């Protein structure tokens with residue numbers, strides 16, 4: 718079932734409301750989210766805000782595959798503006814101050830990355846008598862050669878979360894991988910939201926056992942490029958002009974990729990895309 722309407726969700730007065738924002742790209746987008754969020758929280762009655770911020774900061778401009786992450790300043794800006802939990806992905810360890818950032822209980826990195834990298838992948842949010850676990854997972858398709866990952870389903874199962882009130886950020890390049898995981902945990906979580914590709918499907922599926930699934934929340938970032946990055950870098954690469962070439966963020970208005978979840982007392986959920994409002 719697709720496209721559950723917000724009007725239906727609002728009828729559930731016992732539900733709590735969560736906003737999930739896809740990958741925030743660049744300082745401009747960080748500031749735009751920070752400026753807009755207080756009004757979003759108020760006008761949309763949000764209890765919980767989760768945002769993926771793995772691309773919030775350009776930490777080096779010679780390779781977009783390793784040059785992002787989130788600076789302490791970007792994280793502070795988002796948290797102070799009203800983001801409750803920040804998630805990450807393959808860029809979580811790009812920025813030089815990542816260890817400081819990932820020390821925060823409110824900043825996650827993928828849980829199922831092997832080794833002794835900084836950070837943690839699970840957070841617990843409490844508010845209004847409700848409790849939600851937020852889990853950040855990554856698929857091998859997004860980790861690439863940089864990181865070794867364990868099976869995301871096995872890693873999730875090992876957490877032994879006994880409460881269904883769980884929102885998963887599944888960071889992956891593969892829609893198949895995300896769909897498979899979502900069906901594997903349907904009825905055990907409130908929602909599985911995909912991140913990483915920055916191209917929003919924003920089709921809100923309600924799986925048979927009441928979990929919401931969105932293959933990709935998209936991004937909060939500039940539209941006129943490749944994943945929020947100026948197209949020149951990737952065009953040069955595709956054309957095999959492999960000389961050193963710096964990249965810059967794309968220009969254009971900011972698109973907002975997000976999902977609002979209405980989570981019932983039993984942990985089942987309804988979802989609705991946030992209209993792709995453009996912030997100029």
Ligand SMILES: [Fe+2]
Nearest residue numbers: 740771772913
């Ligand atoms: Fe990203």
Ligand SMILES: [Fe+2]
Nearest residue numbers: 806807808913
């Ligand atoms: Fe990513």
